[in-house]
Amino acid sequence: MRIFDPHIHMTSRTTDDYEAMHAAGVRAVVEPSFWLGQPRTSPQSFTDYFDALLGWEPFRAAQYGIAHHCTLALNPKEANDPRCTPVLAELPRYLLKDQVVAVGEIGYDSMTPAEDAALEAQLQLAADHGLPALVHTPHRDKLQGLRRTVQMVRACALDPERVLLDHLNETTVREAKDSGAWLGFSVYPDTKMDEARMVEVLRAYGPEKVLVNSAADWGRSDPLKTAKVGEAMLRSGFGEDDVDLVLWRNPVAFYAQSGRLRLDTPAAGATFEGNSILRGTPGAPDVPAPVGS
Numbered sequence: 054m055r056i057f058d059p060h061i062h063m064t065s066r067t068t069d070d071y072e073a074m075h076a077a078g079v080r081a082v083v084e085p086s087f088w089l090g091q092p093r094t095s096p097q098s099f100t101d102y103f104d105a106l107l108g109w110e111p112f113r114a115a116q117y118g119i120a121h122h123c124t125l126a127l128n129p130k131e132a133n134d135p136r137c138t139p140v141l142a143e144l145p146r147y148l149l150k151d152q153v154v155a156v157g158e159i160g161y162d163s164m165t166p167a168e169d170a171a172l173e174a175q176l177q178l179a180a181d182h183g184l185p186a187l188v189h190t191p192h193r194d195k196l197q198g199l200r201r202t203v204q205m206v207r208a209c210a211l212d213p214e215r216v217l218l219d220h221l222n223e224t225t226v227r228e229a230k231d232s233g234a235w236l237g238f239s240v241y242p243d244t245k246m247d248e249a250r251m252v253e254v255l256r257a258y259g260p261e262k263v264l265v266n267s268a269a270d271w272g273r274s275d276p277l278k279t280a281k282v283g284e285a286m287l288r289s290g291f292g293e294d295d296v297d298l299v300l301w302r303n304p305v306a307f308y309a310q311s312g313r314l315r316l317d318t319p320a321a322g323a324t325f326e327g328n329s330i331l332r333g334t335p336g337a338p339d340v341p342a343p344v345g346s
C-alpha cells in the first residue's frame with residue numbers, strides 16, 4: 054500500500070511517527086500551516102514557522118524516506134487577530150517557493166467578517182500564483198459553514214477543480230461533491246470521521262476525487278489513520294486499485310496541479326544548516342571541552 058497523507062502537521066510529531074508512517078507505506082505528506090494551539094503575537098512568528106516548514110521539516114521527513122511538501126496561509130482562526138493579519142503581505146514571496154503546493158489551510162472557523170476577508174484574499178492569492186487551495190471547513194455548524202465556503206469558492210477566480218474542501222463528513226459530502234471540488238476527509242480517533250464511517254461514505258459517493266488524511270497534530274490524533282482506512286476498505290470489499298486511488302493517486306493529482314510535486318525518494322542530507330536530528334555529534338563523547346583548553 055503506497056500512501057500520501059495530504060494533510061498532516063508533522064511539526065507536532067516525533068521521528069517515531071515518521072518511522073511508523075514509513076513502515077505503514079507513507080511515502081509523501083503535505084503539511085498545511087496551521088494554528089499552534091496558542092496565539093501568535095506577530096507576523097514574524099508566522100515567517101519563522103513557514104521557514105521551518107520549508108527547511109527543517111522536509112529535512113526530517115527525508116531521514117525516513119518521506120517526501121514533504123507544504124501549504125502556506127494565514128489560518129482561519131488567526132484571521133480574526135489583527136496582530137496576525139499583516140502576514141498576508143508576506144505570503145506572496147513565500148508562495149513562490151518550490152515546496153509550496155497550495156495555499157492553505159484557509160477557510161472558516163467562526164464565520165466572521167474578518168474570516169470572509171482573509172478567505173477571499175487568499176483564494177485570490179492562489180489564483181494569482183497558479184496554486185490550488187486547501188480549504189478547511191468549520192468543525193461547528195458544519196452544513197452552514199460548508200454552504201458559505203462553497204459560495205465563496207464559486208465567487209472566486211479559482212476553478213473548483215483546484216479546490217480541496219477538507220474535514221467533510223456525512224452532512225456535508227453531498228453539497229461538497231456537487232460543487233465540483235475535491236473532497237477531503239480527516240479521520241481521527243474518537244471524533245469526526247472514523248474508518249468505518251469513511252468506508253460507508255466511499256460506498257455511497259465513490260472514490261473519485263476523495264482524499265483521506267490523518268490531520269495529525271498536537272492533539273489526540275493518529276498519523277497511521279490513512280493506512281487504517283486502506284485496510285478497512287480492503288476488508289469491506291474495495292479492491293487494491295480503489296485504495297491506491299484514494300490514498301495515492303487522488304492526492305497526487307490534486308497537488309500536482311501546482312506543478313511542484315516531487316515524489317522521488319528525497320535524498321537525506323546528514324544535517325540541515327549544521328544541525329541533525331541526533332542530539333550532538335554522532336560518536337563524539339557528550340562532554341564539553343575543559344575551560345581554557
Ligand SMILES: [Zn+2]
Nearest residue numbers: 085087158268
Ligand atoms: Zn489541519
